[in-house]
Amino acid sequence: MDLFELTTEAIDIGAAARRIVPPECGATVTLDGYVREFTRGKQTLYLIYEAYEPMALKEMEKLGASAREKFEISNIGIIHRLGKLEIGETSVVVTVAAPHRKDAFEACAWLITKLKKTVPIWKKEFYADGWAWVESSEP
């Protein structure tokens, strides 16, 4: 069973990975993205993620469906945190279970790359001297 969630609560990445494991599978690959203290040399104090929630969930489900067409995978979990995040907290988890780990690695890498391009979520960084909406994250 796939899992697509937006949450304002802290993400437990181990629990996320565990929730998508089917008994016939051999490997799960999990990408854990988190709040960096320094980006482009500037110190971030905390940040806020905002989403167009219903559309973000639809886009996450579409990515899941496309990933299943491209890779031989069993289950997918995508959880994105919203609201205020402190340094070091997990912002996103993408976890993929597959019979063979190569598919899990490839699908996980593909999903996070696409998520950053298509899922309507925006990041606002707060500094000691102000704040900025992030226009493009690491591609």
Next chain:
Amino acid sequence: MDLFELTTEAIDIGAAARRIVPPECGATVTLDGYVREFTRGKQTLYLIYEAYEPMALKEMEKLGASAREKFEISNIGIIHRLGKLEIGETSVVVTVAAPHRKDAFEACAWLITKLKKTVPIWKKEFYADGWAWVESSEP
């Protein structure tokens, strides 16, 4: 700080990933391998991992050093479970934190492939009608 462990206790993959996260990093990729119920069409009831423990730890540390030469990564964690494992339990976790997720994906995939070839650990599967030492796992 890197982390290389052999343990007979259940592995918490989220905790493993979290232990290697440095504040400047952006992404952690974690491979979670676990006991399959069916391999080659045969039902496994449980299994036992045995290791040449001091050499296995040395080999894990060597893999960590080689990965650092090949990829731009911050920290590595490798934990392998030993002893008796039930179906669905995590046998191995390889987790890599890196400033850029591409390096984390590549290093994690490289480490698990090498681990399966060089780290002296052996798997014995138990079935309803007997048992077998596994001669080669998925490459």
Next chain:
Amino acid sequence: MNSTSIKVNVLFFGAAAELTGKRNEEIAFPAGVNAAGARESVLAAYPLLGERYRGSLLFSLNEEYADGGEVLKDGDELAFFPPVSGG
């Protein structure tokens, strides 16, 4: 409102909400307007939004990315937002 106009629920997200000063607004458009036409009207109505995002402002119709040719209907939900930055 007359019979040749439609009402659309317009949403703004991220920096687009700050540059318009609102998160949502009901806007009347002439019947038959397509999504690209509505986008032009909105950019014209909010000059700071147009200045900052004329070329890059994304938009969706009823929670799906729009390509611009879609003809709007009364009660549609049209959203405007900057390039996404989740992850």
Next chain:
Amino acid sequence: MNSTSIKVNVLFFGAAAELTGKRNEEIAFPAGVNAAGARESVLAAYPLLGERYRGSLLFSLNEEYADGGEVLKDGDELAFFPPVSGG
């Protein structure tokens, strides 16, 4: 034991332990024997091990993979094991 022999602590792991019936054994070898020579002696001493793993039995000297040319010293630890299957 005479002065021209050495004692080596030999370990067996995985299926190799079952095919020899032991996990470790102190074995005397002639002084000057190398790791490959010791491997041949062990395979000869344990026919089932030799039958099953003549071509593929791996070995390590003092916790490092051996290539065979290493000359053994008194007190060395020599381990024999099948291809690994962790993960």
